[in-house]
Amino acid sequence: MTRSSRLVAGLVLWVVIAAVATFVLWTFRGSLDEAHFALAYLLVVLGASAREGRVVGLVLAVLCFVLFNFFLLPPYYSLAIEDTLAWWVLVAFLVTGTVAAELLYRAQRAVALAEQRAVEIERLAEEARHVEALREADRLKDAMLASVSHDLRTPLTSIRATAAEIRAEGNESAAIIEEEAERLNRFVTDLLDLSRIRADALPTEAEINAADDLIGAALERVRALPGAELIDVRLPADPSVPVGRFDFVQALRALGNLLENALRHSPAGTPVELEVFRSGGALVFEVRDRGPGVPREHRERLFEPFQTGSPRGGAGGTGLGLAIARGAARAQGGDVEYRPREGGGSVFALRLPAADVPGLS
Numbered sequence: 001m002t003r004s005s006r007l008v009a010g011l012v013l014w015v016v017i018a019a020v021a022t023f024v025l026w027t028f029r030g031s032l033d034e035a036h037f038a039l040a041y042l043l044v045v046l047g048a049s050a051r052e053g054r055v056v057g058l059v060l061a062v063l064c065f066v067l068f069n070f071f072l073l074p075p076y077y078s079l080a081i082e083d084t085l086a087w088w089v090l091v092a093f094l095v096t097g098t099v100a101a102e103l104l105y106r107a108q109r110a111v112a113l114a115e116q117r118a119v120e121i122e123r124l125a126e127e128a129r130h131v132e133a134l135r136e137a138d139r140l141k142d143a144m145l146a147s148v149s150h151d152l153r154t155p156l157t158s159i160r161a162t163a164a165e166i167r168a169e170g171n172e173s174a175a176i177i178e179e180e181a182e183r184l185n186r187f188v189t190d191l192l193d194l195s196r197i198r199a200d201a202l203p204t205e206a207e208i209n210a211a212d213d214l215i216g217a218a219l220e221r222v223r224a225l226p227g228a229e230l231i232d233v234r235l236p237a238d239p240s241v242p243v244g245r246f247d248f249v250q251a252l253r254a255l256g257n258l259l260e261n262a263l264r265h266s267p268a269g270t271p272v273e274l275e276v277f278r279s280g281g282a283l284v285f286e287v288r289d290r291g292p293g294v295p296r297e298h299r300e301r302l303f304e305p306f307q308t309g310s311p312r313g314g315a316g317g318t319g320l321g322l323a324i325a326r327g328a329a330r331a332q333g334g335d336v337e338y339r340p341r342e343g344g345g346s347v348f349a350l351r352l353p354a355a356d357v358p359g360l361s
Contacts, residue, residue, distance in 0.1 A: 010052035010055055014060050018044050022067045029072050037072050040095055041065075049101040049110070057101030065094045065357040066328040109304065160185070190320040193253075197327030204332045208355050211235075211242040211276045211283060214251055218274075221256040225263045230271040242276055244283035245355040250328040257321040258287040258348045265291030265346070282334070290345040294338065302338055327348070 021044055025037055041064035049057025068264045069079055160181045167174035197203040215233060217332040221227045236242060244251075273288040294302055301307055303326045304318040325348075328337040334352040341347045 004248070007052065007055065011047075011056050013226070014044070014048040014052065015063065017047070018060060018064055022071055026071050028255075037068055041068055042100065045097040047102065049104045049224060051203045052099055052109075052348055054105035057104065060099060061094060061097035061101055061242055064097065065218065073133040089249050090095070092212070101201065145293070171355060174178055179358075187320075193324055194320055194327070197324065197331065198331060200331075202250065202328065202331040204250055206245045206247055206353070207250050208243055208245055208357060209251070211244065211285070214255060215274065215276065215285070217252050217256040218259055219250075221252065222259045224265060225260060227263045227266055227268070227272065229257075230269070231259070231263075232273045234273065236277055242278055242283055243355050243357055244352045246332050246334065246352040248281075250332060251334075251352055254273075254325040254328040254334075254350055255285055255287075257325040258285075258350060259334070260345070261325075262287050262289035265289055267291070278354055279351075280291075281354055282351040285346045285350040285352075287350070288342070290341060290343075293340050293344060293346050299338065302337070 010014055017042075025032065025040055029037075036182075044064055045057055048060040066079070068294045069081065070077060073081060078202045163174040163177035163181060167312055168177065193202065212235065219228070219231060219233070222231075259272065259274065266272055273286075275286045275288070277286075278285055298307070303322050305323040307322070322336070329336050329350055329352065332352065334350065335350065337349045339347050
């Protein structure tokens with residue numbers, strides 16, 4: 001049933017009730033006075049307002065006003081009024097009924113709004129409890145990652161040392177054990193650093209460093225990767241040496257991760273470009289590749305942990321490199337940003353605080 005249908009049905013019901021009340025009052029009109037009639041009709045109006053709403057209540061107030069006058073006040077069966085007091089009773093009834101219907105409607109609406117707000121508050125409280133539970137679970141997960149990562153380092157060190165001894169005895173197969181142990185050690189280090197970044201506990205010590213020193217260290221770090229010999233480094237054309245105030249180890253971690261990411265996603269034989277320049281108060285290292293780029297729907301989660309792409313050769317990484325790069329940069333007042341490269345590919349910009357050193361050129 002629609003709202004209008006319910007309204008009509010309610011109106012018809014209360015018109016019938018008003019008619020029945022009028023018949024009862026008419027039967028006893030000789031023994032009752034105007035105040036009794038007014039109170040009886042007022043109960044009908046209030047009942048209609050409470051049950052069906054303001055519209056039906058106002059209609060019943062007018063209807064009862066007419067019935068009151070026509071059947072219960074002399075001269076009977078006429079809308080004329082002989083007694084001035086009766087006129088005031090009728091007017092007072094109509095005003096009282098109308099105001100009562102309006103006040104009851106407002107009270108009902110206030111109750112409905114209060115109930116709605118109570119439901120909304122309960123929903124928000126439930127969401128807050130859920131968010132807090134997620135935060136606690138996330139905190140426990142980070143603590144577990146840090147603990148496991150730390151505990152794995154000791155056996156990994158023993159494995160690498162043993163493999164080195166075996167290789168020194170002439171067993172070259174031990175080199176594979178060393179290589180895989182080193183790979184696992186890097187993964188464990190990544191997990192440990194990720195837990196520190198998420199806890200805002202990554203150790204940093206900002207110092208004055210030259211951009212070319214950082215680039216040289218980053219190139220040395222990735223020199224074993226396929227395509228590293230094709231990296232095209234572009235320094236500023238002017239003779240000044242760009243410098244910044246940053247933690248060298250963490251900045252190297254960030255720039256090395258960006259270079260590794262570019263090399264893994266670049267087509268074979270395609271150079272990766274690395275350019276450094278000063279932009280306002282930032283020292284910017286831009287790493288550009290000609291890889292497949294990042295689909296628009298994946299860009300929002302690009303720097304979240306364990307987000308892997310489709311690197312060249314099909315051997316993907318752990319998905320922690322970009323998350324750690326951004327975390328390491330932000331821990332020292334910098335950032336890592338992404339934008340699609342014109343013509344295809346990606347551009348990752350590492351921004352670090354720049355520094356001015358008088359007399360350095």
